[in-house]
Amino acid sequence: MSVKKFMYINRKPPYGTVYALEALEVVLIGAAFDQDVSLAFIGDGVYELTKGQNTDAIGQKNFSPTYTALGDYDVKKLYVEKESLEERGLTLDDLQHLVWEDEDDDWAEKDSIHLVSRAEMADVLDDQDIILSF
Amino acid sequence: MALLHTVNKSPFESNTFNTCLGLAKQGSTILLIEDGVYAATTGHSVAEKIKNASGITFAVLGPDLQARGLESKLADDIKVIDYDGFVNMVVEHDSVQSWL
Amino acid sequence: MKLSIQINEGPYQHQASDTAYQFAKAAIAAGHEIFRIFFYHDGVNNATRLAVPPRDDRDVSAQWTALSKEHDLDLVVCIAAAQRRGVMDAAEAKRQGLDADNLAEGFRISGLGQLIEAGIQSDRLVVFGA
Numbered sequence: 001m002s003v004k005k006f007m008y009i010n011r012k013p014p015y016g017t018v019y020a021l022e023a024l025e026v027v028l029i030g031a032a033f034d035q036d037v038s039l040a041f042i043g044d045g046v047y048e049l050t051k052g053q054n055t056d057a058i059g060q061k062n063f064s065p066t067y068t069a070l071g072d073y074d075v076k077k078l079y080v081e082k083e084s085l086e087e088r089g090l091t092l093d094d095l096q097h098l099v100w101e102d103e104d105d106d107w108a109e110k111d112s113i114h115l116v117s118r119a120e121m122a123d124v125l126d127d128q129d130i131i132l133s134f
Numbered sequence: 135m136a137l138l139h140t141v142n143k144s145p146f147e148s149n150t151f152n153t154c155l156g157l158a159k160q161g162s163t164i165l166l167i168e169d170g171v172y173a174a175t176t177g178h179s180v181a182e183k184i185k186n187a188s189g190i191t192f193a194v195l196g197p198d199l200q201a202r203g204l205e206s207k208l209a210d211d212i213k214v215i216d217y218d219g220f221v222n223m224v225v226e227h228d229s230v231q232s233w234l
Numbered sequence: 235m236k237l238s239i240q241i242n243e244g245p246y247q248h249q250a251s252d253t254a255y256q257f258a259k260a261a262i263a264a265g266h267e268i269f270r271i272f273f274y275h276d277g278v279n280n281a282t283r284l285a286v287p288p289r290d291d292r293d294v295s296a297q298w299t300a301l302s303k304e305h306d307l308d309l310v311v312c313i314a315a316a317q318r319r320g321v322m323d324a325a326e327a328k329r330q331g332l333d334a335d336n337l338a339e340g341f342r343i344s345g346l347g348q349l350i351e352a353g354i355q356s357d358r359l360v361v362f363g364a
Contacts, residue, residue, distance in 0.1 A: 004354055009231065011153070019242075022275055025314060029346040033354065043153055083156075122157045126137050130353040131231045133361050134242060134275065142249075142363075168249045197256070217260035224358050225235050225266070234242065234363035 005036045007128040010045035014063070015055065020048045021063050023134040028066070031073035038077040038128070039070075040121065046084050049095040049113070064096065071100030076112045083118045136161050138227035142168035142234070145180045152183075154233045160189030165215075165223060167195040174199065175207040184209065195220060237261055238352035239271045242363030244279030245294035246287070251280050254362040255297055262305050270308045270352040271298075273341075275363070278316040281309070283338035295338050302340030309341045310348045 008027055014020040030037060041049060048067070055062040070078070078098060085091060098112040116124065125131070139158055145151035151173050158164055166174050173180045174194040184192055193213040199205055208214065215223065224230055239258060243250040258268055273280055280295055287293050302309050311321060320336075323343050327335035337343060353359050 002354070006350075006353060011234070018275065022315060026274075026346050026349060030350040033347070033350045035350070035354065042157070043149065118156055122159050125157060125231060126159050126162070128229055130356075130359050131229055131361075132240065132349075132353070132359070133232045133234045133363065142253075168253060195253075198253075217256045218264060220257055221237075221261045221264050221266065224237065224261075224360055230358060230360050232361040232363060234361065 003034065003036055004129040005038070005127060006030060007125065007131045008037070008039045009131060009133040010039060010041045010048055011043045012134065013044040013047035014053070015058065015060055019134040020045075023132075024063060024066055026132065026134075027070070027075060028073060031075055037075050038079060038124065039075065040124065041078065041080045041084070042121065043081075043084050044088075046080055046088065046090065046095070049078075049080065049098070050090075051094065051096045067096055067098055071098065071112055074100070076100035076110070078113045079116050079121060079124055080113055081118060081121045082115050085115075136163070136227050138162070138223055138230045139164045140167055140230065140232045141165070141170040141173065142232070144169045144172040146172065146178075150233045151180065155183060155187060155190075158187075158190050163191040163193060163223060163227060165193045165195065165220065166212075167198055167220075171195065171198045171202060171204065174209060174212045175204050176209045177207070181209050184212070193219075193223065235357045236267045236269045236355065238269045238356040238359045240349060240352075240359060240361040240363075241271065241273050241277040241280065242275040242361065244276040245285070247276070248364045250362040250364060251277070251294050251298075252292075254360075255294070255301070257360065257362070258301065258307075268305070268307055269356045270310055270348065272349045272352055273309070273311045274315055274346075274349065276319065277363075278311045278319050278321045281311045281316070281321050281338050281341040282336045284336045299338050299340040307340070311337070311341050311343045312349070313343050313345055316343055
């Protein structure tokens with residue numbers, strides 16, 4: 001089976017609508033298909049990755065820990081748009097630290113989040129075969 | 135590779151059109167559908183942005199424009215297509231990004 | 235060319251399903267193959283056979299059923315999204331101990347892997363949503 005470049009675009013914040021959660025469910029299932037997978041976080045999508053989420057009082061499941069498991073599913077290219085963070089008064093320090101283990105490098109932990117400029121993000125999007133949006 | 139972008143929200147209600155414009159590379163096409171067609175009319179700030187965006191092709195889904203009574207307000211340089219044209223655009227581009 | 239479609243919204247609330255339907259019809263008329271149409275998020279609500287729209291309005295679900303019958307389309311409803319929203323076929327309803335089912339003719343319920351497979355097998359995937 002051919003390998004395609006699959007891009008999951010995340011532009012919606014969590015909890016207010018179900019899109020972020022159900023997008024993550026597609027990513028987890030899709031990981032089994034051995035494709036070249038990337039995730040893009042643009043606009044309010046960057047809010048999906050904030051650390052310290054606590055949903056106890058709103059009656060929904062906190063699914064933010066699932067992002068930390070993505071590395072175990074070999075999903076290790078999470079592109080976060082720098083301008084989107086800045087426009088929202090956020091920095092990388094406000095996001096969860098997401099890593100994957102590189103088996104070719106003695107299982108060294110490597111960052112999954114790639115902070116990219118808007119221009120770089122445009123290049124990343126342009127390079128995809130299949131783009132899924134939610 | 136050339137990407138086809140679709141935008142389906144009014145630029146006056148949502149930032150989606152701006153986000154799309156900011157990430158559309160030269161050579162790509164932005165197709166306005168559903169409530170996205172409000173960007174395709176004249177006499178507002180978004181029309182200026184479209185006029186000034188070089189290297190990007192703009193198109194609008196005619197049936198959506200007609201439905202909203204805005205055919206006579208269509209800006210210059212925006213190509214009007216029908217659903218057949220939409221299908222052709224999908225085929226002629228390398229991939230499609232729907233800005234939902 | 236081989237095309238697949240993803241629909242993220244239910245009928246009536248948003249235009250997404252209507253646009254997808256017109257797009258699918260045009261693609262078929264132009265001689266393209268629709269490999270699969272995948273219903274996700276509230277899009278699973280397109281698959282209920284219990285909707286009764288007013289007589290002067292279109293019947294979105296029935297339109298999909300008719301198009302599927304005419305062109306042998308593969309209309310797939312995501313099982314996880316469908317279970318959340320109460321869209322069930324007879325087998326699933328029985329398995330869940332429910333007293334009713336509502337999946338319209340021409341649709342089938344299956345997993346998210348069907349969406350990924352559609353992306354792999356098709357030349358293009360077009361997403362319609364809100």
